[in-house]
Structures are given as C-alpha cells and as structure tokens.
Amino acid sequence: MLKARLKKSYKTFQINIFLHIAPLSYNLLLGPSGAGKSLTLKMLSGFERPDEGYVHFQGQDISHLAPEKRPLVYLPQNLAIFPHLSVEENLVYSFKAQRCPVDKRYFSQIVDEFQLRPFLKRRPSELSGGEKQRLALARALMAQPKLLLLDEPLSALDFHLKMKLIRFLKQTKERFSLTIIHVTHDPIEAISLAECLFILEGGQIKFKGSLAELSKASLLGFASEVSKQLIGIKEWLSKYL
Amino acid sequence: MNEGPFLKIAGLIAFIGVSLITVPIIYIFIKLSSHNIVVTIKDQTVWHSIFTSIWSALWATFIGCIIGVPFAYLLSRAQFKGKAIVESVVNLPVAIPHVAVGIALLSLFNQRTIVGRFFSFFHITFTDTIYGIVLAMLFVSVSFIISSSLVGFNNIEPELEMVSRSLGASANYTFWHITFPLALPAIIRGAVLAFARSISEVGALLILAYYPKTAPILMYERFEEYGLNAARPVTALVILFSVIIFFTLLHFTKRYVKG
Known part of the structure; x- marks a missing residue:
C-alpha cells in the first residue's frame, strides 16, 4: 500500500494532494497539461522534494531515501x-x-x-x-520493483500499437504482481487500464474512484468533461479490449 | 525544389572560402626546394621545437581536461548566483589578445610575486621553461574544452540520469556509466580543438616562455632573422605534422562518435 501526502509551491502553481494506493492495483492519474501529474511521479520517486509531506510504502517511510534506494522504478x-x-x-x-x-x-x-x-x-x-x-x-x-511509475508511456504510439501495449501492460501487472501508477491525459488509456482513477486538476485531486463511480459522480470542470468523454467512448472501445 | 541561383552563389562562396584556407598552405609546399627540405630535416633544432610543441600541447590538453570537464559539469548541472558571469569568464581567453595573455601571466607568475615564489618552492618556474609554455597553452585553450564539454553535458536528457538512479544506480555510478560516456564525443572534440589551439600559440609564448622554442616560435625567429626563404621549410614541416596530428585525432573522434 502506498500513502503519500505531497505539497509543493511554485510562483504560479501549487500542488497539494493525498494519494492512497491499494497494493497490486493499476492506478491512472488523469489530468490536463500542467495539472501536476508528472511532478507527482517525480516527488514519489525522489527526484523532486516536496515542501511538505511524506511517502509511505508498505508501512515504511521512504520520503528521505535517495531515488536509487526506493522500491520503485520511474519510467518517463x-x-x-x-x-x-x-x-x-x-x-x-x-x-x-x-x-x-x-x-x-x-x-x-x-x-x-x-x-x-x-x-x-x-x-x-x-x-x-x-x-x-x-x-x-x-x-x-x-x-x-514493487511499484512502477509510468509517465505517459504510450503517448507517442498509434492507436493499434497502443491497444496492443495496453493488453501487454495489463498482463505484465498480473504476471509480476505490480502496483502501477500510470500518468496520462488520454481517456482511452484510462478506460482500458484503470482499476482506480485519479483526476488531477490545478494541483488537486478532483476525483478518486473506479470508472463506475465516475459515471455516478457529479463533477465540475475538467473532471466533468472527462467523465462524459469516458462514458461516451467506453462502449465503442470495448471491442478492442 | 528549384533553388535558383542561390545554390550556385553559395557554391562559389564556399569555393573561395576553401581556397582561402588551402591555397596558401599548398603554396608553401610548391615553393620548397629539395635542398631546403633536406637541410631542414637534418636540423636538430627544428625537431626539438616540434617535439616541444607537441609535448607541451599534450600536457596543456590533459590538464585542460582535468580542470575543464568537472567545471563544465558543474556549469551544466548546478544553479548558483553569478553563474552567467562565470560562463562569460570561461570564454574570456578567446577574446583577449594573446600577447596580453603573456603579459598577464608573466605579471602573476614571475618569481617576484607570491604566486611565483609559491611555485618556486616546488622548483617550478614559468619564465622561459616548459612549465611556462604549458601554462600559456592551457590559458588560451581551456575554453574550448569547457565550452564543448558544456554542450555535451547540456545535450544529455535529464531523464536518462533519472532512470539510471531509479534503476538503482548511485549518482556516482550514473555519472561514469551514463553522463560521461554520452558527453565523451563532445569532450573529445573540445580536447582536439584545444590541442590544435595550443600547438599554434605564439603571442603568449613570446612574452612568457620564448625558450625552449616551440615550432611556431622557431618559425617566427627564422622569419625575423633570415627572411621568408629560411622560414618556409620549417613552416612546411610544422604544417605537415600539424595536419597529420589534427586529422588523425579527428578520424578517431569521428570513429568514436559513430560507435
């Protein structure tokens, strides 16, 4: 299980989030550009130091460990x-x-x-x-690694290759008993992979839950748009999955 | 795409540029007499000056790499106050007339100064010694190593170092196995340029270390004392050596870059 509270301020941007990730789950961090998705992964992996907060993994505080000592791998x-x-x-x-x-x-x-x-x-x-x-x-x-942090790993691929790798990622997670946090702004990846979805906007988590929960939630702004998009393309996409 | 007359004009300008470099060099060889060549080849002073030039330039390049590569890495990775000023200072030797460099170095390193006396304690003096030659060459050439290495380090994607760390490598291991090998072609390019710059130095050496004579100093001396005909054979031999060394180094650099 991963628990992290991360707070960091810049001149024009502030991120303040709490993550609670279940073991062996596939988690999608979805949000527009500049929402703080990549920054979140960098703070979890130790490449950016939060101003305040902690990262606990499997009951151990790994906040002060150097990146090479953390039980995770970051893939940009x-x-x-x-x-x-x-x-x-x-x-x-x-x-x-x-x-x-x-x-x-x-x-x-x-x-x-x-x-x-x-x-x-x-x-x-x-x-x-x-x-x-x-x-x-x-x-x-x-x-x-016990935890895999993927930063938009499929963004440069065409649709067919992307779908092939999505199946591959699912199998990999099962075969190697991994917990995965996958950052993306692509709804297709979110629908195909997410067991748990985090919608990040303006440095804050606007939604956390499953796709089913998302369709029932009443949301505003980007989260609401994402929700509509996801529901719309879910059925169309089911033939590829 | 029809380039019109532009390519032809560019071609003509390129031809003039290449001619400007090659024709004077070729002309030196055309004007040589076989008698002069034989006399020059038998002249021990000429060989000694060539050896002094190469040996000093190699040392200057080696010390330049020891100083310049970590310096470039620091400039590339660290953020500190006055960084822009430091980066400008690095390129100063290129802008200062080399006679002025000689005067500055002589002012600081002569045996009447604290710095000069400090080195004298270790039996190192810089006036008319090989140490002075290396010092002057180092001063005028180290910018090339720093600038080129800096480009090399800056061109490395930071994600490569991040992934290396994330895969369990320490910062030290990451530097030697990822950062340094990827920057090495740029470092070598800088070192080759620094070597070439060192070997051709005259201005600073005239002031700081006229002796032991380097090849360019000998050429200058022959020209001053005996005129153009006396200077030409030495010049031809030095050019030949410089070209062979330069192209050999470039060849190895290119081979390395291609992997």
Missing part, C-alpha cells in the same frame, strides 16, 4: 533508453548498477516474456517504437 515519457548501450546492456543495467550478479533465470524469463531475444545485441536506435516500449518496460522489471 521518452522512455530514456540508454542510447550508448546495447539492448542486453540496457536490460542488465540495474544488476550492474547495484553490483549484483545477473540473475540469469529471471533475465531469461523477462527477455522471453517481452519477446526481446532477437534484439539483444542490437543498439536501441535499431528498434521500432513498440520494441523500445517493451525494452523500457522489461528494463524496469529487471530491477524487480
């Missing part, structure tokens, strides 16, 4: 695949960084699961968009 929008390393070197990076021997069984399991074996010796620049997404996810799982 651009995937940040190390361009000077081969696919294989990218995959074993977390083992090398922690000066651990590579767990060959786990490595093989992930490589097969993510269908990366034919590409191991290649450079990331030789991979397609979908292959890069799979590599980034596989590399994140190599660190054996």
Whole structure:
C-alpha cells in the first residue's frame, strides 16, 4: 500500500494532494497539461522534494531515501533508453548498477516474456517504437520493483500499437504482481487500464474512484468533461479490449 | 525544389572560402626546394621545437581536461548566483589578445610575486621553461574544452540520469556509466580543438616562455632573422605534422562518435 501526502509551491502553481494506493492495483492519474501529474511521479520517486509531506510504502517511510534506494522504478515519457548501450546492456543495467550478479533465470524469463531475444545485441536506435516500449518496460522489471511509475508511456504510439501495449501492460501487472501508477491525459488509456482513477486538476485531486463511480459522480470542470468523454467512448472501445 | 541561383552563389562562396584556407598552405609546399627540405630535416633544432610543441600541447590538453570537464559539469548541472558571469569568464581567453595573455601571466607568475615564489618552492618556474609554455597553452585553450564539454553535458536528457538512479544506480555510478560516456564525443572534440589551439600559440609564448622554442616560435625567429626563404621549410614541416596530428585525432573522434 502506498500513502503519500505531497505539497509543493511554485510562483504560479501549487500542488497539494493525498494519494492512497491499494497494493497490486493499476492506478491512472488523469489530468490536463500542467495539472501536476508528472511532478507527482517525480516527488514519489525522489527526484523532486516536496515542501511538505511524506511517502509511505508498505508501512515504511521512504520520503528521505535517495531515488536509487526506493522500491520503485520511474519510467518517463521518452522512455530514456540508454542510447550508448546495447539492448542486453540496457536490460542488465540495474544488476550492474547495484553490483549484483545477473540473475540469469529471471533475465531469461523477462527477455522471453517481452519477446526481446532477437534484439539483444542490437543498439536501441535499431528498434521500432513498440520494441523500445517493451525494452523500457522489461528494463524496469529487471530491477524487480514493487511499484512502477509510468509517465505517459504510450503517448507517442498509434492507436493499434497502443491497444496492443495496453493488453501487454495489463498482463505484465498480473504476471509480476505490480502496483502501477500510470500518468496520462488520454481517456482511452484510462478506460482500458484503470482499476482506480485519479483526476488531477490545478494541483488537486478532483476525483478518486473506479470508472463506475465516475459515471455516478457529479463533477465540475475538467473532471466533468472527462467523465462524459469516458462514458461516451467506453462502449465503442470495448471491442478492442 | 528549384533553388535558383542561390545554390550556385553559395557554391562559389564556399569555393573561395576553401581556397582561402588551402591555397596558401599548398603554396608553401610548391615553393620548397629539395635542398631546403633536406637541410631542414637534418636540423636538430627544428625537431626539438616540434617535439616541444607537441609535448607541451599534450600536457596543456590533459590538464585542460582535468580542470575543464568537472567545471563544465558543474556549469551544466548546478544553479548558483553569478553563474552567467562565470560562463562569460570561461570564454574570456578567446577574446583577449594573446600577447596580453603573456603579459598577464608573466605579471602573476614571475618569481617576484607570491604566486611565483609559491611555485618556486616546488622548483617550478614559468619564465622561459616548459612549465611556462604549458601554462600559456592551457590559458588560451581551456575554453574550448569547457565550452564543448558544456554542450555535451547540456545535450544529455535529464531523464536518462533519472532512470539510471531509479534503476538503482548511485549518482556516482550514473555519472561514469551514463553522463560521461554520452558527453565523451563532445569532450573529445573540445580536447582536439584545444590541442590544435595550443600547438599554434605564439603571442603568449613570446612574452612568457620564448625558450625552449616551440615550432611556431622557431618559425617566427627564422622569419625575423633570415627572411621568408629560411622560414618556409620549417613552416612546411610544422604544417605537415600539424595536419597529420589534427586529422588523425579527428578520424578517431569521428570513429568514436559513430560507435
């Protein structure tokens, strides 16, 4: 379980949120640009320090831990695949960084699961968009995180590839017993993936709950628009899921 | 797309530019007599000056990297008051006339100053010594290493370092395995330019360290004492060496960048 209270003020923007995330759940953080979605992930992963607040994960206060000591992996929008390393070197990076021997069984399991074996010796620049997404996810799982923070991981993909990866993300979450927080502004991703939906606007959480609860809630502003959009496209989308 | 006459005009201007660089160099070689070449090749003073130039420039580049790379990293990553001023100061050596650099360095590092006496304690003096040559070369060339490294560090997406940390790497591990390798091509480019700048330095050396003579100082001396014909063979040999070294370094840099 993750509990976090995060407060941070800038000259023109303030974020003040409370997150309560159930273990092994898929959580979508939805909001317009500038709502504070990416900032939330950066504060959870330790790259931005909140002015006030805490991050508790599985009963442990991880607020003061350096990013490398937190039991989570942060995956940014651009995937940040190390361009000077081969696919294989990218995959074993977390083992090398922690000066651990590579767990060959786990490595093989992930490589097969993510269908990366034919590409191991290649450079990331030789991979397609979908292959890069799979590599980034596989590399994140190599660190054996309990919590995965995804910052708009599917935003640059076309519709069909996006739907394929959405199915893949669902399977990954189940197979590796992960808790996932996924930031997006795309309603399709929200409908397809969210077990719990957070709608963030102007640095505040305007709604928290399931899609069913969203359709019943009376909301204002962006949250209300999202609610209408989601209900409208849910039925149309069901044939892809 | 029809470019009209613009490409032709640009081509003509480019041809004039290339000619401006290559024709004087080629002309030096055309005007050489075989007798002069043989005499120059047998001249120990010439070889000694070339060796002094290369050796000093290598040291200046090496020390420049030791100082310049961490400095560039600090400028790239840290936010502090007066950062813009520091960034401007870094480029000052490019703007100052090099004779003025020589005078400034001689004023500070001569043996009558505290700084000069401090180094004398370690048997290091800068007037007419190899240390003085390295110091002057370092002063005029370090900007190239800092500027190029800074571009290299600034071009690295911060997310790469964040993901590395998130995957369990310490800040130190991240620097050596992500940041530094990705900035290395830019650092090498800066080092090659710094080496080239060092090897061609004259102005500051005339004031601070005339001896031991570097190749450009020897060329200048031959020209001053014996005229154009005497200076030409030495110049040709130095140009040949400089071109070989420069293109060898560039070749390796390009190979590295391509991976």
